[in-house]
Amino acid sequence: MFYCYFKIFNNIKSEHEVEEFAKLELESLFGKVEPIYNFADKLSVSPLKNFTSPGIRIQDIILHELPYGRIQGYFGIVPDIELSKLVRRLAYTREIYLIFKSSKTPANLLQELFPKGIVGKNVQYFIKEGFVLFRFITNQYFLEKSEYVSKLSRNEREVRRNVEILFSHLINNIYRIPASSTLRLGKRLEDYFALREEPSLYLNHYMHPYKGKFHPKMARALLNYVYPADSGLVLDNFAGSGTLQLEATFLGLDSLGVEINPLSVLMSNVKCYSLNFETSKLKDCVREYLKKLDEEIYCFRQETSGRPLLFKGQVDYNRIQERAKQLCAKLKNTLRDKEKTVPQVLIAKDLLKNIKDYQIRDFLLLALSGTVSDVARRTSEQFLDAFRKRLNDLYLRIFLFQRLNENLKINLGRSKTHVADARNMKEIASASIDGIVTSPPYAVALDYIKNDYPQLVILELADIESLEKAMMGSPRVDYSRRELMEQIKSENLANFSKTGSEVVNYLISKGRRQAGLRSFKFFVDMIEALREIQRVLKENCRCAIVIGNNHFKVGGKYVEVPNDKVLLEIAENLGFEIDRVIGRKLQKSSEGIIREEVVLVLRKSER
Numbered sequence: 001m002f003y004c005y006f007k008i009f010n011n012i013k014s015e016h017e018v019e020e021f022a023k024l025e026l027e028s029l030f031g032k033v034e035p036i037y038n039f040a041d042k043l044s045v046s047p048l049k050n051f052t053s054p055g056i057r058i059q060d061i062i063l064h065e066l067p068y069g070r071i072q073g074y075f076g077i078v079p080d081i082e083l084s085k086l087v088r089r090l091a092y093t094r095e096i097y098l099i100f101k102s103s104k105t106p107a108n109l110l111q112e113l114f115p116k117g118i119v120g121k122n123v124q125y126f127i128k129e130g131f132v133l134f135r136f137i138t139n140q141y142f143l144e145k146s147e148y149v150s151k152l153s154r155n156e157r158e159v160r161r162n163v164e165i166l167f168s169h170l171i172n173n174i175y176r177i178p179a180s181s182t183l184r185l186g187k188r189l190e191d192y193f194a195l196r197e198e199p200s201l202y203l204n205h206y207m208h209p210y211k212g213k214f215h216p217k218m219a220r221a222l223l224n225y226v227y228p229a230d231s232g233l234v235l236d237n238f239a240g241s242g243t244l245q246l247e248a249t250f251l252g253l254d255s256l257g258v259e260i261n262p263l264s265v266l267m268s269n270v271k272c273y274s275l276n277f278e279t280s281k282l283k284d285c286v287r288e289y290l291k292k293l294d295e296e297i298y299c300f301r302q303e304t305s306g307r308p309l310l311f312k313g314q315v316d317y318n319r320i321q322e323r324a325k326q327l328c329a330k331l332k333n334t335l336r337d338k339e340k341t342v343p344q345v346l347i348a349k350d351l352l353k354n355i356k357d358y359q360i361r362d363f364l365l366l367a368l369s370g371t372v373s374d375v376a377r378r379t380s381e382q383f384l385d386a387f388r389k390r391l392n393d394l395y396l397r398i399f400l401f402q403r404l405n406e407n408l409k410i411n412l413g414r415s416k417t418h419v420a421d422a423r424n425m426k427e428i429a430s431a432s433i434d435g436i437v438t439s440p441p442y443a444v445a446l447d448y449i450k451n452d453y454p455q456l457v458i459l460e461l462a463d464i465e466s467l468e469k470a471m472m473g474s475p476r477v478d479y480s481r482r483e484l485m486e487q488i489k490s491e492n493l494a495n496f497s498k499t500g501s502e503v504v505n506y507l508i509s510k511g512r513r514q515a516g517l518r519s520f521k522f523f524v525d526m527i528e529a530l531r532e533i534q535r536v537l538k539e540n541c542r543c544a545i546v547i548g549n550n551h552f553k554v555g556g557k558y559v560e561v562p563n564d565k566v567l568l569e570i571a572e573n574l575g576f577e578i579d580r581v582i583g584r585k586l587q588k589s590s591e592g593i594i595r596e597e598v599v600l601v602l603r604k605s606e607r
Helices: 016-027 039-043 058-062 083-087 106-113 139-152 156-172 190-191 218-225 243-251 262-276 278-304 316-329 338-354 358-377 384-410 453-458 464-470 482-492 498-509 515-537 565-576
Strands: 001-010 034-036 073-078 093-100 121-126 131-137 231-234 255-257 414-420 431-437 537-548 550-554 557-561 577-585 596-604
Touching: 001 016, 001 039, 016 073, 016 083, 016 218, 016 338, 016 577, 039 058, 058 093, 058 231, 083 139, 083 414, 093 139, 106 131, 139 156, 139 190, 139 218, 156 190, 156 384, 156 515, 190 453, 218 243, 218 431, 218 537, 218 596, 231 243, 243 255, 243 262, 243 414, 262 358, 262 384, 262 414, 262 577, 278 316, 278 338, 278 384, 316 338, 316 453, 338 358, 338 384, 358 384, 358 453, 453 464, 453 498, 482 515, 498 515, 498 557, 498 565, 515 537, 515 557, 515 565, 537 565, 537 577, 565 577, 565 596
Parallel strands: 231 255, 231 431, 255 414, 431 537
Antiparallel strands: 001 073, 001 093, 034 073, 093 131, 121 131, 537 596, 550 557, 577 596
C-alpha cells in the first residue's frame, strides 16, 4: 500500500481553491483523499512518524513554507499509483510524500515510479526500518517559480545558473532565512522563491498583454478534472490569449482553440509552438532582423529629413509615410509620440515578409504587437528600445523553458487555434473533443477591442468595425437597434431560460433598454455556443465553463444579472447533465463589477 501526503502550495490566494479545486483534481487523478488540517497530526503517527528521528527529521521539510488557511494538504492510501502523472499534472499540490514498504533499492523504485525524476532536483528519498519515503516536487512548482528566474536573468548564462538554483532550492535551502519582503536592494533569487505571491505570467503566459486572462492554475486544475486521461483532444472555444492551450501543452495534451479575434489567435498559437523553437536559429534570426530594422529606420530618417542616402533600403518610404498619416488619424490619443512610432512599426512589419519560417515570423509579429501595447500603456521607452527589450525577454523565456525541460522532460502536447466563431465551429468535427474548459465573455464585462486597439489598427490584424459586431459580449456595439427588439418578440428566450427572459424584460421595463438588449444578445449567443459545445463533445464527456455575473445600475442601485443561473437553465434545456457548480470569489473587485465567478461543469449525456 502507498501512503500519500499532498502538500498544497503556500501561495494560493483563496481558501475555496484548496477546498474545491485542489481536492477536485486530486480525486480525479489520484482517488479518494481526506484533508490534512495540520501536518503535525500526521507526523505524530506511523508511518510518517518513522521519519521524524534525528538524521532525517522529515518534519523540518514538510513544515517548511506551509500554506495559510484551514487545510494544509490531503492524504490518501492506494494499492497502486500513477506517480508520473501526478507530478506532471497537479496544479495546486507543491510536494508529494510517498511512503511504502519495499526491499528494492531506491534507484530501482524510482525507475518504476517516476523514471523522469532526478534525485536532488525534483526527487528526494529516505529509508527507515524497511520503509521508503520519497519526496516529489511537482512540475507546477518549477514552472511557476521560473517567473523569478525570468525577472532576474539578463542573458543565457544567468538563466542557466538560476535554473540550477531553482532545482536545488527546495532540497538544499529549507533552513535558509529569506530576506525581508520589504528589502529593496540586495535580494537574491532564493528570497523571491519564498514570497507568498502566485505568479501567473510565467514562461510563455507572459508573451503578450491581455486583459481578463484565464487563471493558469485554475485552468490546469479544471482540465485535470474534465479530462484526466493522458492522451486526447481538448478545446477552449473562447480561447482568448491561449492560457488553456498553453497549460494543455505543458500537460502533454493536444488542444484546439477557437477565437474570433485574429490577434488572440496569434497569441495562442505562438505561445504554444514557440516552446519547440531551436533557440540558436531563433537567436540568429532575431539578430539579423533587428540589424536590418536599424538600417531601414536609419534610411527612413535620412529620406524624410531630406538628407542624401548612403545606401538604398528595401522599404518604400513614401508608402510608409502616407500609410502612417492615415493610421495616426485613426489612433487619436491612444498612442503617445505616434508620428514617430507608427512609421517605425510599419517598417518593422514590412520587413517580416523576408522571414521564411512562418512560426518565427509570427513570433516577431506578436512581439511587435506587444511592444505597441507597451509603448501605448506601460513604458516611457522609445519604440526601438522597447522592441529590443521585449524580444530579448521572450527569447530568454523560450531558452529558460528548454533548460527547465532538460530536467522535467515534458513531452509537449500539440495545439492549434483557429480564427472562428464559437457559435459555429465548422472547423471542428462532431463528437471529436474529449473535454472543454472555457470562459465566455461576461456579456459586457470587458472591452477587448479597446485594450488592443493601437496594435489592431497599426498592424491591421483585423477589420475593427466587423470584429466589434461579430464579437460576443462587446460593449462597443449599440444594441438599441429595432432589429433586436423584433428578435426579442420573435425568439422566445423563456423556452431556454425563464430567468434570462425575466431579467431582460425587467431591465427594459426599468429604463435600462441598452443593458437589457445586451443581456438578451449574450443569452441567445450562448444558446448557439452551447449547442456547438454539445455537437463537438464526445458522449459522456465534460465541459467546464467559467462565468461571472454582470451588474447594472437601476434606480441608483446595482442589479445582478445571474449569468450563471441562465446558462445552467439553457444547458439543461439543451440536454446537458449538471455535473457540479463551484463558486470562486475574486479578490480585485468592488460594487458594480464582477465580484465572483462560478464554474459550471456540464456533461454531455449519452442521450
